[in-house]
Amino acid sequence: MPELPEVESIRLALDGRLTGEVVRWARINLQRIVRRGRIELLVGRRMLSTGRRGKFIWFDFEGEVRLFAHMGMSGTLLWLGDDIEEPSHVRAVLGFTTGRLAYRDPRTLGGLWIVSDGVSPWRKMGIDLLDPRFTTAEFARLLAGRRSSIKTTLMNQTLIAGLGNIYTSETLFRAGIHPGRPARELKPDEVRRLHRSIIDTLKSAIKNRGTTFRDYRLSDGRSGGFQDFLKVYAKDGEPCPHCGGPIKRTVQAQRSTYYCPRCQR
DNA sequence: AGCTCACCCTGGACGC
DNA sequence: TGCGTCCAGGGTGAGC
Numbered sequence: 001m002p003e004l005p006e007v008e009s010i011r012l013a014l015d016g017r018l019t020g021e022v023v024r025w026a027r028i029n030l031q032r033i034v035r036r037g038r039i040e041l042l043v044g045r046r047m048l049s050t051g052r053r054g055k056f057i058w059f060d061f062e063g064e065v066r067l068f069a070h071m072g073m074s075g076t077l078l079w080l081g082d083d084i085e086e087p088s089h090v091r092a093v094l095g096f097t098t099g100r101l102a103y104r105d106p107r108t109l110g111g112l113w114i115v116s117d118g119v120s121p122w123r124k125m126g127i128d129l130l131d132p133r134f135t136t137a138e139f140a141r142l143l144a145g146r147r148s149s150i151k152t153t154l155m156n157q158t159l160i161a162g163l164g165n166i167y168t169s170e171t172l173f174r175a176g177i178h179p180g181r182p183a184r185e186l187k188p189d190e191v192r193r194l195h196r197s198i199i200d201t202l203k204s205a206i207k208n209r210g211t212t213f214r215d216y217r218l219s220d221g222r223s224g225g226f227q228d229f230l231k232v233y234a235k236d237g238e239p240c241p242h243c244g245g246p247i248k249r250t251v252q253a254q255r256s257t258y259y260c261p262r263c264q265r
Numbered sequence: 266a267g268c269t270c271a272c273c274c275t276g277g278a279c280g281c
Numbered sequence: 282t283g284c285g286t287c288c289a290g291g292g293t294g295a296g297c
Contacts (some may be wrong), residue, residue: 003290073291107275109291148268164290213290
């Protein structure tokens with residue numbers, strides 16, 4: 001589910017609430033959601049800070065212990081006050097003095113990692129899209145020689161980390177670039193436009209607390225707001241906001257892509 | 266090394 | 282109401 005803006009929105013909402021708090025107890029409802037380590041290792045430890053890279057979020061605890069979470073397609077982290085009942089599909093819970101942090105994931109495609117040896121859960125992750133080192137020049141370097149489509153390439157987390165299916169469609173539309181173009185054939189001017197579009201789209205989405213489609217919620221239960229600003233995603237057949245022609249849906253690498261055939265070349 | 270595909274899961278929407 | 286089918290914000294690992 002969540003892409004960079006949703007994960008960052010969750011992190012921002014939890015950071016102020018959890019930093020400095022001590023884990024009192026922990027519970028796992030579905031064991032296979034824990035991909036590495038033991039959740040009990042967190043009990044008694046104070047949370048020091050939060051972080052994010054790509055679509056991974058993490059929480060640093062005393063004693064060099066770090067909890068990583070990846071939400072997969074349907075996961076989220078919910079803050080539950082003491083009076084709030086636990087919703088369905090909660091796979092793990094951490095208890096604090098002021099409330100509980102619940103990992104909810106209906107499809108169980110996400111996971112948790114409890115790490116004390118400094119080893120990150122990802123095999124290879126590209127540069128985070130909000131990292132200042134993600135420049136136009138760096139972007140051009142990463143795209144060079146890539147034969148696959150720009151849509152598929154933007155989704156490749158080992159190159160650049162953070163874009164998923166919603167924001168790739170949106171960012172390509174905003175840059176006026178056809179999703180089927182081979183990545184290596186983009187002109188320098190188009191690379192610049194796309195780079196600008198990626199950063200602008202992500203920042204704007206974060207400002208709006210992400211996109212709510214189906215059941216994504218922020219940790220306090222609120223919806224995101226960026227769905228009101230989507231221009232093409234899930235809008236096949238609807239008029240393009242630029243030219244009025246019909247938005248098209250196509251499938252690339254088994255995922256839906258939405259675009260305007262007239263505005264995106 | 267780069268690329269494509271099948272697969273991992275559950276739930277909701279839709280058609281009959 | 283019930284059943285079958287399709288679809289969904291993602292990542293991996295095998296095989297070419």
